[in-house]
Amino acid sequence: MDGFGVTAAFWGLSALAVGSALGIMLARSLLHAVLWLILAFAGLAGLFVTLSADFVAVAQVLVYAGAVGVLVVFAIMLTPNSQTGNSETRMVGPGLFVASVVSGIMVYIATQTDWSTAARGDFPATALEIGTALTNRYLLPFEVASVLLIAAMVGAIVLVRAARDEPERRELAGEGEGEVNTAEAAGREVVAAGSHGGH
């Protein structure tokens, strides 16, 4: 039913996505792994286009390949001491076994099940339909998702930002951490005082 173009695109993009995914596993450097990840996301976006999911494909490129990719690069840059390599735990063998079993079962199901499918040759635009659905049928989950995003944002800020208010009983609050911070702060004051004196 599909033309040669779609078939060729499917095989090419699938190879890109699966190959890049393997690249994440095999890359020796963390940054290379992230680049492979972004490439895998891009391949998937292409696959979405062959499935006539134009809006989803755009969202995929913007959010995954763009935002999540950049975020992950940032995280790797912010944790430099861990950047030594993309090594595995001793779970690599068992992990491969479990993953192969799961994949195998899924492949078996995908090929053996008689899905009630219908051939669709055309490629309708979906953006309008999705927009309409999000504002009537799925309005409520949409609002819940916005609450979720705010909660996640507040959470992320609370986790990484310095405290505006401190616990009232410091001696019991942190186990040693509090003192480290105080010591650091004191050290910085000493340095500041020293440099001030130097000038």
Place this chain on the structure above:
Amino acid sequence: MSVSLEHYLVVSAVLFGIGLWIALAKRNAIIILMGIELMLNAVNLTLVAFNRFVTLADGRPALAGHVFVIFVITVAAAEAAVALALAVSVYRTRSTVDIEQIDLLKR
């Protein structure tokens, strides 16, 4: 030959498996998160493929799959943000995001 639902499901199954392998076998919390994102992407591919090929009982074109994927993308992005904030926060105190070295609990 033409491309059918089964083809997409097989690709999705393979991607899910690779994501699972990465999540189970890697040391670095950030790479583990990447494996999980890959698994979520495989789910998205399944949903979109079903959405295109499966017919509803009353013959209307399905749309829930696309909307589902939009929500998954939203949540995955938020998940990445919170997980990376946590990783950075752990790194500040431990200077590592290696899940095998982060083992203060249980003692």
Place this chain on the structure above:
Amino acid sequence: MNPDYSLLIPEYILAVWAALVVAVDVMMPKLRRDVPAYLAALGALAAGIASVLYIDVNKGFEAIPGVTIMHVDDYTTYMRVLLCGIAVFILLMSAQFVRMRLSHAGEYSAIVLVATLGGMLMVEGTELITSWIALELLSFCFYTLVSFARRELRSNEAGLKYMLLGAFSTALFLYGLSLIYGVTGTTTYDGIAAALSNRGEDLTLALVVGFVFIIAGLGFKVAAVPFHMYTPDAYQGAPLPITAMLSTTSKAAAFALFFRLFTTAFLPAHEEWKWMIALIAAVTMMWGNLVALQQTNLRRLFAYSSIGQVGFMLIAVAAATQDAGSSLLFHMAGYAVTNLAAFTIIVVFFNREGSDEIADLAGLAERQPFLALAMVTALFSLAGMPLFAGFFTKFMLFVSGWDAGLEWLSGVAVVASLISLYYYLMVIRQMYVIAPRVPGRFRTPALLWGVIAVLVVGVFFLGIWPAPLLDAADTAAAFLFRA
């Protein structure tokens, strides 16, 4: 026709109140740091009272005509009131704890309210996308709350592990949902049920694997063996009131979703998933209670004890009858009251001593007789002794399992229950027999004394006169089985 937005008033109250708490905290920096928690507790109380107004309302939230994405009925009302009640007690026990140990007091209380909101939406949802996004809302709040004690390494570490495993379980859960969507072509619970009751024989395998993924995903959220690995770490690392919340709100909401999904959407395929859940239930209750025997930390003990309780609750999901539903709701309430009592006691002790080791409880009966006595009540109730709430609620669960043809599972549950008695008695022995390590009596703060007293009275009330709550639970469960 517009959907009936007035069905969700308790949710609006919680959302607005959460914003209000943050705003008050930001505008008044001089505010004492326990005030936001009390303020938020008022909000949870208001939402709970608003929920009571929906008794005997039975109405679907139709996003567009014919598509019901949420349902407000007595099942919803029961769970809404329970979740709001839990939130009130969590916030009351948090106030002093937050003041002493945490920063960002306003955000803390607001996120507790939003987590409760997520739990309530999970209970109501009758459509996969809606229920799932509500589940994610609850999970995200917990990711943040578990790592809220940023100055304690353990809290960060627990948060990271909890978050990674949570995201992992989300991926499994979603893969299952996508298979169900592929088999049925719809995401509404009633649509799925209709599609499943006249499905082709050929789809069974895909369906079974879909159930496996969904049960694995939900198994992570409720902490069923073998998906429980994060539980002890999260329980030990989280701020103490959040540990209490993990063991109550999170479990109650997840089980409410679990039960509604499997009894309204998946019931036509009962034979396909009954054995899976029964098997997980048996493994969970044995494993949880056996590993609990070796614990020396109070929080890890409660983590494994709660895993054991999850095993008992899974009996009801496996049975999937109306009786099972009412005993599940009843057990949830009894378990919540008991666990909240136990955790309030641990919070008082921890605020005072800074320790959560079982060994440090030595001689508590001498140092603070009231706390020790209340703890004995809670532990006896968890162990399922007669006269206490836990006896009756567990008994109902086991009977409902027996009646549904799961006799062997009820037998395993009785054995597991007997094992649990041992480690609860070890804690009691520590408090009453061993001499105190640190001398000196101490007092329980008046407010927390009152909270503990109320909860202990609740434990006895449910144990001696369970009829009123049991009737309510029965009415609530009946709504799921009308069709």
